[in-house]
Amino acid sequence: MDARLANTWRLTLNEKNFIKTALLSEIRIDGRKPFEFRNISINFGREDGSAEVQLGQTRVMGIVTAKFVQPYRDRPNEGTLTIYPEFSPMADPSFEAGRSGESAFELGQIIDRGLRESRAVDTESLCIVAGKLVWAIRIDILILDNGGNLVDAANIAALAALMTFRTPECSLGGEDGQEVIIHPPEMRDPLPLILHHLPIAITFGFFIDENVVVIDPIHNEEAVMAGRMIATVNANGDICAIQKAGEGVSQRVIMQCLQLAITKAADITKQIKAAVEAYNSERALQKIKRETTCVGNSVKGDQNQTLDNKGISELVGKYMERLKLISVESYASKILMLRKSNH
Amino acid sequence: MRETAMEVDREDGRSQNQLRPLACSRNILHRAHGSASWSQGDTKVLAAVYGPKAGTKKNENPEKACIEVIWKPKTGQIGKPEKEYEMILKRTLESVCILTVNPNTTTSIIVQVVNDDGALLPSAINAACMALVDAGIPMKHLAVAICCCVAKSGYVILDPTKLEEQKMKAFAYLVFPNSVHSVLPEGSLRVEGEPIENGIITSVTHGIMSVDDYFYCLERGRAASVKLSDFLRRNLQQQSTDSSKAG
Numbered sequence A: 001m002d003a004r005l006a007n008t009w010r011l012t013l014n015e016k017n018f019i020k021t022a023l024l025s026e027i028r029i030d031g032r033k034p035f036e037f038r039n040i041s042i043n044f045g046r047e048d049g050s051a052e053v054q055l056g057q058t059r060v061m062g063i064v065t066a067k068f069v070q071p072y073r074d075r076p077n078e079g080t081l082t083i084y085p086e087f088s089p090m091a092d093p094s095f096e097a098g099r100s101g102e103s104a105f106e107l108g109q110i111i112d113r114g115l116r117e118s119r120a121v122d123t124e125s126l127c128i129v130a131g132k133l134v135w136a137i138r139i140d141i142l143i144l145d146n147g148g149n150l151v152d153a154a155n156i157a158a159l160a161a162l163m164t165f166r167t168p169e170c171s172l173g174g175e176d177g178q179e180v181i182i183h184p185p186e187m188r189d190p191l192p193l194i195l196h197h198l199p200i201a202i203t204f205g206f207f208i209d210e211n212v213v214v215i216d217p218i219h220n221e222e223a224v225m226a227g228r229m230i231a232t233v234n235a236n237g238d239i240c241a242i243q244k245a246g247e248g249v250s251q252r253v254i255m256q257c258l259q260l261a262i263t264k265a266a267d268i269t270k271q272i273k274a275a276v277e278a279y280n281s282e283r284a285l286q287k288i289k290r291e292t293t294c295v296g297n298s299v300k301g302d303q304n305q306t307l308d309n310k311g312i313s314e315l316v317g318k319y320m321e322r323l324k325l326i327s328v329e330s331y332a333s334k335i336l337m338l339r340k341s342n343h
Numbered sequence B: 001m002r003e004t005a006m007e008v009d010r011e012d013g014r015s016q017n018q019l020r021p022l023a024c025s026r027n028i029l030h031r032a033h034g035s036a037s038w039s040q041g042d043t044k045v046l047a048a049v050y051g052p053k054a055g056t057k058k059n060e061n062p063e064k065a066c067i068e069v070i071w072k073p074k075t076g077q078i079g080k081p082e083k084e085y086e087m088i089l090k091r092t093l094e095s096v097c098i099l100t101v102n103p104n105t106t107t108s109i110i111v112q113v114v115n116d117d118g119a120l121l122p123s124a125i126n127a128a129c130m131a132l133v134d135a136g137i138p139m140k141h142l143a144v145a146i147c148c149c150v151a152k153s154g155y156v157i158l159d160p161t162k163l164e165e166q167k168m169k170a171f172a173y174l175v176f177p178n179s180v181h182s183v184l185p186e187g188s189l190r191v192e193g194e195p196i197e198n199g200i201i202t203s204v205t206h207g208i209m210s211v212d213d214y215f216y217c218l219e220r221g222r223a224a225s226v227k228l229s230d231f232l233r234r235n236l237q238q239q240s241t242d243s244s245k246a247g
Helices: A002-007 A013-024 A102-117 A150-164 A219-224 A251-295 A312-326 A331-342 B080-096 B120-135 B162-167 B211-240
Strands: A040-044 A050-055 A058-069 A080-087 A127-129 A133-145 A170-173 A179-182 A200-206 A213-215 A227-233 A239-246 B022-026 B034-040 B043-054 B066-072 B105-115 B143-150 B156-158 B170-177 B202-207
Touching: A013 A219, A040 A150, A040 A251, A050 A150, A058 A150, A080 A102, A102 A133, A102 A150, A102 A200, A102 A227, A102 A239, A127 A170, A133 A150, A150 A200, A150 A227, A150 A251, A200 A251, A213 A251, A227 A251, A239 A251, B022 B120, B022 B211, B034 B120, B043 B120, B066 B080, B080 B105, B080 B120, B080 B143, B080 B202, B105 B120, B120 B143, B120 B170, B120 B211, B143 B162, B143 B202, B143 B211, B156 B211, B170 B211
Parallel strands: A080 A133, B066 B105
Antiparallel strands: A040 A050, A050 A058, A058 A133, A127 A133, A170 A179, A200 A213, A200 A227, A227 A239, B022 B034, B034 B043, B043 B105, B143 B156, B143 B170, B170 B202
């Protein structure tokens, strides 16, 4: 018990007073102005649907995967979307391994409300066979470094990952028209998810003095602030979700914050779209390289695939092998299950 | 008789003994006391170190420092393979760190898999060592890890990708101490007449291989670990000449 207390990170009283006093003169300890966001940088991983966002010192990774499930009974033609936030102990000395605390749960709920309840992700397009087979999208949010304002960074990571995620194209076929055929990416392009709008979360911190409001607090400011509001808005000016906790704040301040949030959301949306565009064009270039080698002889394709004259069937074989490695449950066994259930 | 001149057709065009491109960076996280990112080709692992923290766990010896490893897979639940990796990492790092310097403390190492394309455990061990160096935890020497595979036809390849690992008859993860450049006289650092880098810290094998195959893997692995040690040394020396972390 003593050991755990000794290991928790705490701000000293002097530091807390310094932060509060500086804010009264509109000075923040990292040199920003009160309504200035930190720099956002978005990087993508090797596979589709993996994005890493750095918001100042905060670092969050979003990973999107999909698998086949049976739909819920009351929503037979909609796919599902679930968010799994993970507060890794590497991000903060106070995060414990194993079950994450309530702040992880809250983060998951806020992002979930922004994405699912506001219908940002089109779940009806995830349906393959109504009532039997739909895609279940799983978003894992890994917090790698807690520099403050995890919700905003995690939201951006989830959006960037969703925008670059691709599901393989499926069609119905077979003798009875009930078999699901999954097309490998070399045959048919995998499909992106349909996103109607991009809900962006913006966090505001309130301090004891009513006039002191900051946007995008860092972890030192988070330890000092008295209240917090997370507004999930999109670039069209719609408010998707609001979460407010802590000290009471007047209505006037709330309205000002919402106006500011919509402006900031427009900027961030532009940034995300630009990053995704750059990634997509690079991906298209790589695909062109791969396709031209299909025709030629033993020319090296991109990183993992060197093609030889053996033809397309080997390619499919290799892809099916990789499919088995990518997903935990292989697609082939799911097709078998579907066939069995229809007999 | 080992066919050393055999031409092996690897998918990405590497030769039998060629490693994938290595990349390593230290001090990438701000809250952690030490952090490192290690990538071999497409396999990428992130390691963070917090410590030494006060107190040891219940079943650990309080007269020594204790090492705790937390392995985080890319997605999904933590299961038995993750627990096994944690145990192997813990035992390897316990033999590398000097545990008597800070008794009754716990050093936590958190390993996060960013991408898995074969040779995951060796990458994690290398990343963890770099993170420990970044945190300033006292160590006797570094641990250098490599993966060797044995194919059905008998040839041995180093640093396989995930597809290659799946196709091989057997593979072995080997961890060696790094090569030593010392100012002390030649004979003093030898253990029982052999130089330190000929020792082996950890060996984990999967699949069936003959004894000869295993010794051949050790030999190849040892040769590769010299190259890896050089890479580590260059990387660490370069970063230490950059401005210090003070302030």
